[in-house]
Amino acid sequence: MSSDISADQIEIIQEFVQESRDMIDQLEPTIIELGESGGDENTINAVFRLFHSMKGSAGFLEFNHITRVAHAAENLLDLIRSGTIALEPSHVTLLCETCDFAKEALENVENSYEDGAMAEAAETMGSRLEKAIQLAQNGPEESIEEHADVSATADAEPSELDLQMVLTAEMVERFVQEADELLQNAEQGLLAWEENPDDRESLADLFRHMHSFKGNCGFFGYGDLEKISHQMETILDAAKSGGDLSESKAASVMLELIDVLRDAIADIAQGGSGRIEGLDAHLDTLKKLLKPRLGDILVEKGLVDKESLDAAIKAQKKPIGEILVEMGKLSAEQVAEVVQEQQEKNKDAVAAEVQDKKAAVKRQDIRVDLEKLDNLINLIGELVIAENMLVHNPDLDGLELENFGKAAQQMSKLVRELQEMAMVIRMIPVSGLFRRMIRLVHDLSVKSGKKVELKLFGEETEVDKTVIETITDPLVHILRNSLDHGLEPPEERRLAGKPEKGQVRLSARHEEGEVWITIEDDGRGLNRDKIIAKAIKNGMIEGDGSDLSDKAVYNMIFQPGFSTAEKITDISGRGVGMDVVKQNLEKIKGKVEVQSKPGIGTRITLRIPLTLAIIDGMLVRVGETKCIVPILSIKEAFRPNMSSITVTPDGEELARVRENFFPVTRLHEVLGKTPDSHDLDKGILIVLEYQDNRICVFVDEILGQQQTVIKGLSDYIGHVRGFSGCTILGNGEVCLIMDVGTLMEISEEKKTEHA
Numbered sequence: 001m002s003s004d005i006s007a008d009q010i011e012i013i014q015e016f017v018q019e020s021r022d023m024i025d026q027l028e029p030t031i032i033e034l035g036e037s038g039g040d041e042n043t044i045n046a047v048f049r050l051f052h053s054m055k056g057s058a059g060f061l062e063f064n065h066i067t068r069v070a071h072a073a074e075n076l077l078d079l080i081r082s083g084t085i086a087l088e089p090s091h092v093t094l095l096c097e098t099c100d101f102a103k104e105a106l107e108n109v110e111n112s113y114e115d116g117a118m119a120e121a122a123e124t125m126g127s128r129l130e131k132a133i134q135l136a137q138n139g140p141e142e143s144i145e146e147h148a149d150v151s152a153t154a155d156a157e158p159s160e161l162d163l164q165m166v167l168t169a170e171m172v173e174r175f176v177q178e179a180d181e182l183l184q185n186a187e188q189g190l191l192a193w194e195e196n197p198d199d200r201e202s203l204a205d206l207f208r209h210m211h212s213f214k215g216n217c218g219f220f221g222y223g224d225l226e227k228i229s230h231q232m233e234t235i236l237d238a239a240k241s242g243g244d245l246s247e248s249k250a251a252s253v254m255l256e257l258i259d260v261l262r263d264a265i266a267d268i269a270q271g272g273s274g275r276i277e278g279l280d281a282h283l284d285t286l287k288k289l290l291k292p293r294l295g296d297i298l299v300e301k302g303l304v305d306k307e308s309l310d311a312a313i314k315a316q317k318k319p320i321g322e323i324l325v326e327m328g329k330l331s332a333e334q335v336a337e338v339v340q341e342q343q344e345k346n347k348d349a350v351a352a353e354v355q356d357k358k359a360a361v362k363r364q365d366i367r368v369d370l371e372k373l374d375n376l377i378n379l380i381g382e383l384v385i386a387e388n389m390l391v392h393n394p395d396l397d398g399l400e401l402e403n404f405g406k407a408a409q410q411m412s413k414l415v416r417e418l419q420e421m422a423m424v425i426r427m428i429p430v431s432g433l434f435r436r437m438i439r440l441v442h443d444l445s446v447k448s449g450k451k452v453e454l455k456l457f458g459e460e461t462e463v464d465k466t467v468i469e470t471i472t473d474p475l476v477h478i479l480r481n482s483l484d485h486g487l488e489p490p491e492e493r494r495l496a497g498k499p500e501k502g503q504v505r506l507s508a509r510h511e512e513g514e515v516w517i518t519i520e521d522d523g524r525g526l527n528r529d530k531i532i533a534k535a536i537k538n539g540m541i542e543g544d545g546s547d548l549s550d551k552a553v554y555n556m557i558f559q560p561g562f563s564t565a566e567k568i569t570d571i572s573g574r575g576v577g578m579d580v581v582k583q584n585l586e587k588i589k590g591k592v593e594v595q596s597k598p599g600i601g602t603r604i605t606l607r608i609p610l611t612l613a614i615i616d617g618m619l620v621r622v623g624e625t626k627c628i629v630p631i632l633s634i635k636e637a638f639r640p641n642m643s644s645i646t647v648t649p650d651g652e653e654l655a656r657v658r659e660n661f662f663p664v665t666r667l668h669e670v671l672g673k674t675p676d677s678h679d680l681d682k683g684i685l686i687v688l689e690y691q692d693n694r695i696c697v698f699v700d701e702i703l704g705q706q707q708t709v710i711k712g713l714s715d716y717i718g719h720v721r722g723f724s725g726c727t728i729l730g731n732g733e734v735c736l737i738m739d740v741g742t743l744m745e746i747s748e749e750k751k752t753e754h755a
Helices: 007-037 041-060 064-081 089-112 116-138 160-166 169-195 200-220 223-240 250-269 279-287 294-300 306-316 320-326 332-360 370-391 402-424 431-448 465-486 490-495 528-537 550-558 578-587 667-671 740-754
Strands: 427-429 452-457 462-464 502-511 514-521 591-597 601-609 614-622 625-630 634-638 645-647 653-657 660-666 684-690 693-699 701-709 723-728 734-738
Touching (some): 007 041, 007 089, 041 089, 089 116, 169 200, 223 279, 250 279, 402 701, 462 465, 465 514, 465 578, 578 591, 614 667, 614 693, 614 734, 660 740, 684 701, 684 740, 693 740
Parallel strands (some): 452 502, 625 734, 660 693
Antiparallel strands (some): 514 601, 614 625, 614 701
């Protein structure tokens, strides 16, 4: 690796070193266990996976000596686990020595950020592993000397027969995963290069990704993939070194080839060979991107032969010092003295720079399986319940226990901090998800012939990892609709007095205890009349729909099979997709909100709970029944006077809160319970807010605040409208948790019925 290594590269290498050391820590005892178990299948697979992971990571970073040894160990293990050869005690010893080699190599990498010093050791270790394979395959009657020198052929490309022997399903799966990641990084790099052709740093990163992809394809013997990626690498190398390209849109051409490579990878993932149809045509397309060199033209015209051209190029690359000596301008001694002096200066400068970078990016971390984090959060939830049962134990009622109170307060503080920490370590930024949308918008804009600019905001906003997985499909469907239905073609935008290039804003932020992800465009907006006409045609509404609010009308686009598209395109129009948005959000108890203005644009907001496990709640009572109200939704609570209550002619109750009137929802009616009193002035009104709307909920009593662990309702109970789950109180009683958004909908429905 070059001496001008960046801080980001150093950080990646340090992560590799730490991960590999963790692997070795697992490897050594597992290898020993392998020898003791006599070749237990699970143990062999575990050792194989660890060597395979180390090989993949080292190959990605071009630590070729580590890769070579790990690959040889992997081959030996693959033959053992397939039953082709039997496990011998010498194999166990050899694998342990391989771990020793890896430790030494990692120490070199940590100090110098490359493994060049391990060349000889790697050759020895790799040859020993390969000879062990040959001995086991050919039997004890043949000696090592009867075979050709293995080390002499160690660097040769494997034949198809060899590949069939060593490529297992697990290895192919790993190759496919790495290939997908490299292509995704290359895709982002091409988009950045297309946007800013002068960004040399992005171009260098792009070149490295394509180089690694090419190397992996060659290593696994996927020739077609290697040829195309090699040609792409050649073009990027020319661009990186300042060479001219014959095409001004080289990035766009190469983006299309990324899709070709991705299709071939998908074929491999499904058991195919990765062959690419029209390979020669694709290669010709790429070759045309390079301007022909003068020397190549001279050879093509027959004015000079290839040998003479190579000799001329070689002479041209002669160091300037040698040329000056030949001209008699300097002596060879003078040149050597200056070169040596400059090398010493460069060596000191590089060493100092690397040391500074190493100190700047020093970090320590550990990888934890997501399932373990889930278990940790569940345990913390149980701890919260146990704390509530302890602190609110009915046996303690009426007792004055000062010391117990202090201890309980300290325990509550520690439990809260533990809960917050557990939540934080599951959170990841949305930047990765948002950046995947860049390519989607780029391709859709090309297909639709529309000019689109995607702007990203709040990429640093963190959400739970499971939420990221759940909202990926909704984002894709919303962006597809936005580009296909929302944004107008350039000519239509000009006539409307808008810029030709439409704008889509994708943003994330924390709001009201939720994460809000907003997709906003400046297109033509939703057509209310068109939606109503389609809804009437589908039998979704009765009458002419004039009495429906904009919110009710716009929410119809999330119904299964609903589409106002006049024709079906390969982008959208079949009426499948937007219903996925609502379904996926319901899985994580999220909501979707639509706002639109004709001719101005549409905004769709996904509102996702910040935490899916524990909330702060207010315990309230209605008759003998208790409920939890999320504190983030409570604006205020008061005991009303009857003079502040207004009943409309259609029977709706409204409570005046200062200068505003809010509808009253009687919680006992929702639950079907008998309250202490039906008179509003005998109970408490709690003002709840959700999505800029407010209602007053009538309860008998507020019992107090507590941390609440959300538990799902069992299948036996089923779905209880107006409640998102349940929790367990201090006395062991099960208590429902209020869903404020659904209560708002119930209130709205009553208003419509009265109307």
